[in-house]
Amino acid sequence: MPKITIDGKTAEVAKGTTVLQAAQALGIVIPRYCYHPSLSISGNCRMCLVEVEKSPKLLTACSTEAADGMVVRTDSDKVKAARRDVLEYLLINHPLDCPICDQAGECGLQDYYMEHSRAKSRFPQEDKVRRQKRRALGPHLVLDNERCILCTRCVRFCSEVTKTSELEVMERGDHSYIDLKQGKALDNGYTLNLADICPVGAWTSRDFRFKQRVWFLKRTPTVCLGCATGCLMEAHHNDGVLYRLVPRPNAETNTWLCDHGRMTYKAVRAGDRLAKGVIKNGLIELEPALREAAGRIDENHPAAAVLGSPWLSVEDNAALARLAKDAIKTENFCFDFPGAQGVKDGILINEDPAPNARGARLVKDAYGGIALEELRARIVDGRVKTVVTEARAAAFVRDAVKASGARLIVFATNRADIPPAAYATLPYACYFEVPGTFVNFQGLRRRAEPSVAAPEGVRPLWALVNRLAAYSGASLHLDSAADALKEIVFK
Ligand code: SF4
Ligand code: SF4
Ligand code: FES
Known part of the structure; x- marks a missing residue:
């Protein structure tokens, strides 16, 4: 088993473990956007760059396998500078939507900007690339292409989990955007997972949008009663009102929730609820x-x-x-x-x-x-x-x-x-x-x-x-x- 040292801590890990996973096991969090533990590795966002001894360039921790004797630094000046640069690049064309964005409070861009950057934009607002905003796709979602950082988590989810492959990255360079493939509809029964896995506010839930700021929500661990699978989930609520259900990933049953299960909370305050x-x-x-x-x-x-x-x-x-x-x-x-x-x-x-x-x-x-x-x-x-x-x-x-x-x-x-x-x-x-x-x-x-x-x-x-x-x-x-x-x- 390879022995790897990260920021001075050493661990023996199974063959095939990536540097990002090894760091996680050692309690070291490496920032990431495109990496998701239940999807294939894409290595496109560069947010997880780390310094590896004897390597002339920084390497992406999510796609680099731990090797025996490897020495990694996740907190060097070089790594910190790279994170600032990646964030500046990702934010160049990002709209100033935070005050009206549903993702505010649980947004990967907000969180990492505060933690790793805090730099002022050197890019004039009027030069930003504009993309399509507020586009209803499928029965449950709205897509805001301008907020998308092209991490491709949503594309991979639809090709690897539901195997319906409705989504694709269109065009090239800063013209790239996420879109439905021709002739496809986004209605695979698991679409609300896209709102969860999108690290920014590009995919949002039509049901949850503008109902509640996430920092007001209380979270109760519970189980979905929508079928015999019994997925573990969290109910998010405030002041006696339920607002949304999100998965509680676990090894036995579920990483995701189906759209039907997500909507089971609707009956609680439905107009036909019986009190007599x-x-x-x-x-x-x-x-x-x-x-x-x-x-x-x-x-x-x-x-x-x-x-x-x-x-x-x-x-x-x-x-x-x-x-x-x-x-x-x-x-x-x-x-x-x-x-x-x-x-x-x-x-x-x-x-x-x-x-x-x-x-x-x-x-x-x-x-x-x-x-x-x-x-x-x-x-x-x-x-x-x-x-x-x-x-x-x-x-x-x-x-x-x-x-x-x-x-x-x-x-x-x-x-x-x-x-x-x-x-x-x-x-x-x-x-x-x-x-x-x-x-x-x-x-x-x-x-x-x-x-x-x-x-x-x-x-x-x-x-x-x-x-x-x-x-x-x-x-x-x-x-x-x-x-x-x-x-x-x-x-
Ligand atoms: S819409 Fe979200 S999940 Fe999809 S590529 Fe863009 S940022 Fe990633
Ligand atoms: S989320 Fe869907 S699959 Fe899971 S228990 Fe609920 S209804 Fe069943
Ligand atoms: S998380 Fe490693 S490249 Fe995106």
Whole structure:
């Protein structure tokens, strides 16, 4: 293994490690624009120049392999002067957009200028090369060619990650610009990653633009519930409002996020968000709605059933299992959701659009229950007359409910999710508002953490289950989400 010395610190690194990676392992940060750990090396920006003993010229750290006995300096006067020159060159034609640029606060040009340059421009503003600004490309992005530093990260992302190759560098020299290839559209399902990886404000998100200055944002680590892949991500929010979701890169599951997953936060403050109960299309306060739902369950006792949901957390599914066993005292309950799981596009998007079929199976392991087919059969032949479930999971028994006219009581966050056959709907707090445990398709336990408060009066689903049980004269002794997990064994 080659032994390399950088700024006086020595490390043994695996063959093939670059100087930039070796420095990183030693805790030395070398500035970079075009280098991205998940893309091929391009070596075009020259920001990572370092001095290597016995080399007559400075070398790019991102594309130079560490060799045995190599001695590198990242902080010499020569390196510092080169960084200043590279920045001056990159900024020559850059517009003075910082006050109105969405990237301000997390811009590679701003940060490195402050750290490595602070030089005044020697180039008259009127001589700058002008390029196209504010061009909507695809459903999610805006491209500002004037801000682009031609690092080609976006071009490489589209050719190496999505393999759709929509982008290209056009023209030569200071006429170069990024553009769509002829006949292509920028709609590959992962386009918002370009706004993340662009080191400047050339690609910005149409959804996030001008909504919030990034230095006001608070960051909460959480998990995407857009499908069974369960990508790790960060929710960015301020004053109780969610503004965007960005990836939390990790070795097990994801470096990126898909566009669908990024937009899952929209439902939280959507116009159809439920804050009250719904009985047969009419809005009523929560307590009367709970009382009515409990009354309908009692009325059909013991012909009531509980169907868990792969869209709910393990805690909320476990609370539903307790409702079936300890309050309704029925064997008509199901936490078994068949269906294909696995990445379907070779990148991230899963065959299974629900995030927690594997977590629901842990509830089945702890509490038992019947198969989905059996539940459907019991609904059709009239042994089950009322079904309690989550709104999207109601689709699993839609035809059976339609055929038998069984009563449907659902938990929902948004009006759009309520199935037409629902008799009663109870609003619950979503997993941007309350914590929840999920198990992704790989069997990895993932935690959704709350970043914003639920609308006034809206409570976690397990708490609603507690109230339903109380109305039926039973106590489930659930004082927290964690209480519901007591019987669950995580593998
Ligand atoms: S648009 Fe951004 S990511 Fe693409 S080449 Fe320009 S600076 Fe790099
Ligand atoms: S692949 Fe699935 S889990 Fe990952 S971001 Fe997209 S919807 Fe979310
Ligand atoms: S990061 Fe090394 S040349 Fe761009």
